[in-house]
Amino acid sequence: MKKRFILSFALLLALTLTACNNNDTDTKNNSQQEEGSSGAKSGEYAEIGSGANLVKFPEDLEKGIVFATYDRGDIHENIYVNSRKAIEAVQNGDELPSGTVITLEGFRDGEIEHYLVMEKRTGWGSQYSPEERNGEWEYQHFTPNREVAKDNIGRCFSCHANQERDDYMNSMDQMKEFDLREISQSKKSSSDTPLVAIPTEHWKVSEISDHVNDSKEVNKEASNVMDDEEKVKKIQDVLLKMYLQQYKS
Ligand code: HEC
Numbered sequence: 001m002k003k004r005f006i007l008s009f010a011l012l013l014a015l016t017l018t019a020c021n022n023n024d025t026d027t028k029n030n031s032q033q034e035e036g037s038s039g040a041k042s043g044e045y046a047e048i049g050s051g052a053n054l055v056k057f058p059e060d061l062e063k064g065i066v067f068a069t070y071d072r073g074d075i076h077e078n079i080y081v082n083s084r085k086a087i088e089a090v091q092n093g094d095e096l097p098s099g100t101v102i103t104l105e106g107f108r109d110g111e112i113e114h115y116l117v118m119e120k121r122t123g124w125g126s127q128y129s130p131e132e133r134n135g136e137w138e139y140q141h142f143t144p145n146r147e148v149a150k151d152n153i154g155r156c157f158s159c160h161a162n163q164e165r166d167d168y169m170n171s172m173d174q175m176k177e178f179d180l181r182e183i184s185q186s187k188k189s190s191s192d193t194p195l196v197a198i199p200t201e202h203w204k205v206s207e208i209s210d211h212v213n214d215s216k217e218v219n220k221e222a223s224n225v226m227d228d229e230e231k232v233k234k235i236q237d238v239l240l241k242m243y244l245q246q247y248k249s
Pocket of ligand 1: 070077079102103104116117118139140141151152153155156157159160168169170171172
């Protein structure tokens, strides 16, 4: 039992440390306005992807909800959405609301490779031709430093256009099936609740009382015997301290 507790504690520590490592400094991208090489095409419509500069790096990425992950060989991807409302909308059969930001955080061999962002806002995309636009979505590609990457954003539109019936999203099924109760106990994202991962059902509270009884025999004093209510309070206290500790660090 002791071993299990130590294991649980090590797990908690490991998770807390990973949480700390995520506090990368945000690099703001004020100056990187990338116009398409030639601006608008010769017709009446703007070049597809020329509005990519509207999409800024999502500052609060880590506060979002990871509703899907992909693993393919050495590639790992976390898909974030910036609001719970977006998930609730699709689960109620509604469209994704204006202001929805979906971010693909892509890793190769455990190293961050890129951030691909799609953002939907009322009125966006109206400058594009009806055949090329992806509803009201715009796309942007960011480097591991969270700066705008040089890329042809038009290709994002042409490939995601295949998903028109799912509001241009590939991971719509995962979003519809995501269990929001997974995050309801915590204000932060689901991966930040290490306490939930500790298997407390194997903790035997009775061991404490055995021990306390021993010491009572030695001391012939009943003063340090805890009743059940006290024990529960103590345990809750320790759990609370462990829980608060992770937010401090
Ligand atoms: C060749 C097709 C293709 C191209 C080009 C492409 N994507 Fe995707 N995208 C996908 C697929 C497929 C997924 C689902 C995740 C996966 O399979 O890895 C995806 C997932 C995403 C997601 C997560 C939401 C979703 O649709 O599931 C975002 C955000 C995203 N892509 C943004 C971009 C951006 C930005 C670009 C351009 C720089 C881009 N994509 C280019 C095919 C493409």
